[in-house]
Amino acid sequence: MTGNKIVVGVSGGVDSSVAALLLRDAGCEVIGLFMQNWADDGSGQCRAEDDRRDAVAVCGALGIPIRFRDFSKEYWEGVFQYFLAEYAAGRTPNPDVLCNREIKFKHFLDAAHELGADAIATGHYARVDQRMGTFRLLRAVDRSKDQSYFLHQLGQAQLAFTRFPLGELAKTRIREIAGAHGLRTAEKKDSTGICFIGERDFRSFLAQYLPAKEGELRTPEGLRIGAHCGVFYYTLGQREGLNIGGMRGRPQAPWFVVAKDVANNILYVDQGHDSPWLQSRNLRSETAHWIAGAPPAPQFPCTAQTRYRQPDEPCTVTVHDDGTLAVQFARAQRAVTPGQSLVLYDGEVCLGGAVIAATDAPVPGNCA
Structure with a gap:
């Protein structure tokens, strides 16, 4: 990657603010791009306008231009409709994984190409390196903030064009940098939960679409x-x-x-x-995605997470001819949930992952 024109996804939070700052100070030509992914539904819970103002203020303080894109239609069609369909089917989806694949590293990437960028950058806590011609997604140095779990659907084309400036830094250091430069986001509370729900009650929100x-x-x-x-x-x-x-x-x-x-x-x-009805040692997945483009072997040992921030769990993965996986864990797992993401690791390297389809947890008679 030889060019230095970088489009940074600025969200109005401290992480993306410092990502833009670090790249600017490294001598890059930085452009901020604010993405609107959710149309205001009149609930008063949408923080998009506040976030937009903070993003504008940060870019102004850094002396970098800012651009805007409305991806709310793409988000509705590519993320939210899937979210609703999964809940209606009784599964529990992870919209953040899909948002990264469909919006932040697809439509955002396309917008950056239109702006003539040499690369994109975000405030995710993760790292990218290259070994023997293959780009690898690595965990962040600050494991407590590592977000590689949510990025496991990325591939070679995205990683070749992406930088994660925060991957080597601790969260505490990020806030120190923002504060030292007088950025208004330095003490801003991190967003939690699902972006389009905000602070409102999850069940009340879902009831608007699934009575x-x-x-x-x-x-x-x-x-x-x-x-x-x-x-x-x-x-x-x-x-x-x-x-x-x-x-x-x-x-x-x-x-x-x-x-x-x-x-x-x-x-x-x-x-x-730890009810026995929540315990399982085997799961079956939907078709897997491999960051390197292919699995390391038809069968291999690794570690896995079936939810974000879960400790690594040793397992053996068998890749079926149709691309689905059979995974056997070394010990019983609690509440492994269909619809959630199984993410596989080899040490610091994220191999890829898949949506969980089913487990061998015991099932009451009427559910079989």
């Missing part, structure tokens, strides 16, 4: 113990929102979602964080 439908709460043995407002509002391992009171003959222990019968709108719950 509530009351159903039964049952134990795995089939005993009815209450009611719920729709199986698609819940995910495996969830404790909150079940509203189960004390029951005669039962210990005073919390209840957790252990299975969903979508066809009959039945939610199965059990007591105990």
Whole structure:
């Protein structure tokens, strides 16, 4: 990568602000690009306008130009419709993974090409290197902030054109740099959760698109113990929102979602964080994506994460002829959830990943 004209995705947060600052100070010609991915729905919860003002202010302070692109239509069609379809099917999707693939490293990349950029950059905590002609996605040095999990759908074309200026730095250092340069985002709170939901209640938001439908709460043995407002509002391992009171003959222990019968709108719950109904050692995935373009072998050992910030779990991966995976873990895993992402690692190197399709966790009779 020889050019130094770089388009930085500026979100109005501290991470992208410092990414732009570091590249500017490294002598690059930096252009900021603010992406609007969600149209204001009138709820008052959308922070896009506040973020836009912060992005403009930061670019002004840094003396770099800023451009704007509205990708809300592309986001609706490429991310949000999939999000709704997955929840309606009883699965739990990860929209951040899809947003990176479909928006930030697709439409944003196209916009950067139109601006004549030599590269793009974002405020993600990850690293890219090249070995023997192949670009590799590496974990960030600050493992507590590492975001390679959300970037595992990237390929060679994207990584060849991408820089992650924060990959070698700790989050505390990022805020120190922003503060030392007087950037208004230095103390800005990090965004959490799903971007288009913001601070509002998740169930209330989802109910706008998937109306509530009351159903039964049952134990795995089939005993009815209450009611719920729709199986698609819940995910495996969830404790909150079940509203189960004390029951005669039962210990005073919390209840957790252990299975969903979508066809009959039945939610199965059990007591105990480590309920046997939540345990599995094997999973089956949908077609996998490999960052290098192909798997390292038809069968190989590695580590995996089935959710963000989960500790590495040793496993053996078998690649089927159709591209799907069979994964066997060295020890039982809790609440592995269809629709979520399985991401595979070889040490610091992210190999790729796939959407989880099913596990061998025990299933109540009516869910089979």
